Amino acid sequence: MELTVIGHWGGFPKVGEASTGYLLEHEGFKLLIDCGSAVLSQLQYYVKPTELHAVILSHYHPDHVADIGVLQHALLIGKYTEGFSGNLPIYGHQEDQAGFAALTYKNVTTGISYKGDESIHIGPFQIEFIKTLHPVPCYAMRLTAGGRTLVYTADTAYFSDLVAFAREADLLLCESNYYKDMKKSAVNHMTSDQAGQLAKAANIKNLVLTHLPHFGDHEQLVSEAKEEYAGEITLALSGLKITI
Numbered sequence: 001m002e003l004t005v006i007g008h009w010g011g012f013p014k015v016g017e018a019s020t021g022y023l024l025e026h027e028g029f030k031l032l033i034d035c036g037s038a039v040l041s042q043l044q045y046y047v048k049p050t051e052l053h054a055v056i057l058s059h060y061h062p063d064h065v066a067d068i069g070v071l072q073h074a075l076l077i078g079k080y081t082e083g084f085s086g087n088l089p090i091y092g093h094q095e096d097q098a099g100f101a102a103l104t105y106k107n108v109t110t111g112i113s114y115k116g117d118e119s120i121h122i123g124p125f126q127i128e129f130i131k132t133l134h135p136v137p138c139y140a141m142r143l144t145a146g147g148r149t150l151v152y153t154a155d156t157a158y159f160s161d162l163v164a165f166a167r168e169a170d171l172l173l174c175e176s177n178y179y180k181d182m183k184k185s186a187v188n189h190m191t192s193d194q195a196g197q198l199a200k201a202a203n204i205k206n207l208v209l210t211h212l213p214h215f216g217d218h219e220q221l222v223s224e225a226k227e228e229y230a231g232e233i234t235l236a237l238s239g240l241k242i243t244i
């Protein structure tokens, strides 16, 4: 599997970059995981919107879904400019009816629901879910293909069930929206040291910190996670590519 970070900012995109979006590819299949603000612009450095095979969304906060509407516009326009004839499946949960309804648009995208307690297949990926601790229903994902596993926490406060869910993952794409000393703020998101604790407890192989804050020095996030976890730690960066 190859992962490309399309956007890694929490809340809103920094100038010229994007909030949450990741492109996951395996055997030619292109899956976009979350589609936040400015993702559509950044995505085009790597693939055309019409080349996507599927999209999956963790939840319906704007920094994860803001660009679904413009993705739909791109596909609609692609019908005329590129002869695009597909109908892109967009997977999301149905616990937000309005959010889910917006995934189906004309004949260019179709919303497909997943349930948190079911495993699904999208192209070559097997995907399992766990509901996270967040103000709106949100699902972390465990994606497996070719014998490798990526676990994406999506947005969440730390909770102990994440350890079993992430166990032995080849790559843990873990949100780290706060610094270690911000536990009081971290009711809906994780801190850097919690990301490190999760990585250690789950015995994962590589940790990528993402959903990064718009303040402080991100290298501090790494050093705080390192106090807990001795493995490799990488900061998410626009355009970062990792072979899993």
Ligand SMILES: [Zn+2]
Pocket: 059, 061, 134, 155
């Ligand atoms: Zn959120």
